[in-house]
Amino acid sequence: MIAQQKKPTLITHSRRKFLKVLGSVSAMTALPATSFANVHSTKDHSLSLLNLHTGESLDSTFFAEGQYQNTSLQALDYLLRDHRNNQVHQMNTNLLMLLHALQLDFDNKPIHVISGYRSPESNEKLRAKSNKVAKKSYHMKGEAIDIRIPGVPLKTLHKAAIAQRAGGVGIYSKSEFIHLDVGRVRQWGV
Template structure:
């Protein structure tokens, strides 16, 4: 009989912990976002190639905001070809968590968002650092920096999230983040 009580207590505690995690809110990548899932998630993006700036609440009332997502997708388009795709929403949650961990609401400067296969092929001809099967072509990667935040600090925060790939490009002054497998380089 005491054994059964312990098992029931363990089951109860696991259920309680699972419920608490659900109430805490998690991102699509499984990392805790905020204690209140109804809390708005806002990003400020500055596409350095187009000069476009956007501040958008992409999550409110417990759900993604479709109009804001379309605007973000447009700002993150391939500036060379003008094409855009639906970016992976996990990427926005990753940026939001980075912003939260930095402790600031600053803009993310976008060096590269979506890349069409044609753009990616052209960039590969110019640089050996461009992957043939880049996550940029899938809408799952961004090259970013944050004004006033040292690049190494941004890299360490991104690595601590364990949410995908993180590349460090000191000479070009940006980090790469993606929502692919967890890995690092640079």
């Protein structure tokens, strides 16, 4: 097994991090009440994921008793690593909350992951093969994921993700997945 990179701690006291968190909280107030309540709820938040490239699956409660669970977050980071080179990156918790909300919409069916974190090297290799890969992809920041849910029509999943108004949502019908990110709210279809 390849050794994992040392990840930054989840708690930091830098001004930049504080401002980023403050901006995220401000942005969350623009979400529909159900999404905002879901993110700040004291209820448990779990995910059931299958990484289609590694075959690994995980059922994990990443938020419980009003706080994030570090061990579960680390397990999710590992599952969502760049499968091309095994680089692990801390995934954005707003993205995990979005996945949780979508999973609830579809009776907690397991989410199949096509791509989570993507290292800059992997992103460049993919960009060389396709003009549909962004130069500054949110995947490289742990803020994007490509998914499908078996038994859920892609267009239905796409509409449900758009309804969350939590970031970018793209549908890739030929490749049978949707892209989610926690950047600005926008949508597209291919």
